[in-house]
Amino acid sequence: xxxxxxSDHGGFELKEQLRAYLTEEGYEVKDxxxxxxxxxxxxxxxxAVAYDVRDGKADFGIVICTTGIGISIAANKVxxxxxxxxxxxxxxxxxxxxxxxxxxxxxxxxVALDEAKAIARTFLETPFSAEERHIRRxxxxxxx
Numbered sequence: 354x355x356x357x358x359x360s361d362h363g364g365f366e367l368k369e370q371l372r373a374y375l376t377e378e379g380y381e382v383k384d385x386x387x388x389x390x391x392x393x394x395x396x397x398x399x400x401a402v403a404y405d406v407r408d409g410k411a412d413f414g415i416v417i418c419t420t421g422i423g424i425s426i427a428a429n430k431v432x433x434x435x436x437x438x439x440x441x442x443x444x445x446x447x448x449x450x451x452x453x454x455x456x457x458x459x460x461x462x463x464v465a466l467d468e469a470k471a472i473a474r475t476f477l478e479t480p481f482s483a484e485e486r487h488i489r490r491x492x493x494x495x496x497x
Contacts, residue, residue: 354477357411359385359398360461361424364417366390367461367469371415374470380477383411399427403434406455413477414456425458435494437476440464445472449479453491 356375360368365387375382385401387393395418402414414436418424421438428436436456437448440463448454457476459469481487 354413355381355383355411356413356415356477357383357385357402357405358415358417359387359402359424360417361387361395361398361419362390362393363395363419364421364424364459364461367459367464367466368415368417370466371417371469371473375473378474395424396427399424399436400431402456403428403431403436407431407433415473416456416458417461419460419462421458421460421463425456428456428458433495435491439472439476441468442471442475445475446479449476450482451487451490452494453481453487 358368358372372382386398399416402416405411406414416424416428425436425438428434434456435452435454436458437454438458439445
């Protein structure tokens with residue numbers, strides 16, 4: 354499975370650790386930046402991951418900033434993207450089951466590394482339920 358991952362400076366350290374973990378787990382991971390803790394703007398990196406997912410260069414994306422809020426907003430501006438901000442296993446599971454999210458957003462200031470690994474694993478391993486009500490709702494989101 355191909356993944357695209359990106360962060361701003363606030364999420365850099367967690368991104369680096371999560372990227373290494375996912376690579377060890379056998380995922381093909383493209384790093385869209387940032388590449389240091391120097392101050393930078395999260396929209397650039399949220400969009401880069403979103404474009405990879407939208408264009409089929411990645412099956413899923415992961416975006417990280419300090420809270421996960423700003424970078425998820427940036428990713429969600431790209432047509433066809435459904436970035437879900439997750440801070441626990443339940444939200445990671447439900448955003449896949451109900452929303453067919455294609456990008457996971459996390460806050461480095463909100464989750465520790467072990468939590469982030471478990472959240473990512475849950476997100477990546479949970480299939481979309483494909484229940485009629487969820488298909489209808491995802492289609493309605495796509496019409497916006």
